[in-house]
Amino acid sequence: MGSFLDQIDTATLVSKIQASYQFTVIVNEDGNIKAWGANADGQLGYGDTDRRGDEGGEMGSYLPFTNLGSGLITYHIYLELESICALVGDSTSIISGLKCWGDSVYGQTGSFFIS
Numbered sequence: 001m002g003s004f005l006d007q008i009d010t011a012t013l014v015s016k017i018q019a020s021y022q023f024t025v026i027v028n029e030d031g032n033i034k035a036w037g038a039n040a041d042g043q044l045g046y047g048d049t050d051r052r053g054d055e056g057g058e059m060g061s062y063l064p065f066t067n068l069g070s071g072l073i074t075y076h077i078y079l080e081l082e083s084i085c086a087l088v089g090d091s092t093s094i095i096s097g098l099k100c101w102g103d104s105v106y107g108q109t110g111s112f113f114i115s
Contacts, residue, residue: 009060010034020079031073033066033086041082043102068099083108 012034016027023037023044035044036053044052045066052058068074068088075095076087083102089095097113104110 011059011061011063016077018077018079021081023079025077025079025084027074027077028065031075031091033068033074033077033084034063035066035084036063038082041103043082043084045084045101072097072099080108 012028025035072088074086078085085100099111100109
């Protein structure tokens, strides 16, 4: 601990952080998500199953933001064992939907938007 504990470089100011059993997710001050750790079920949201943060050149500015869709930002995140859910909306502070991705063995992924 103390000065022997490595710093995590997110290359952005963090406003929210949550950790699951095998991965960590942050939301920055602009409502954008970055995630790292295990990714066997695509729970990091990058469209693949590659782990992030366990090799050089994967953190900081090399770690991309999760693509939530045009104009969408995150207001709250919830982590399950191998999936993520985000309350999303636009920059006017109006939550308009829910997006969930990762493991869907019980049908827990997908999206719902208020029209």
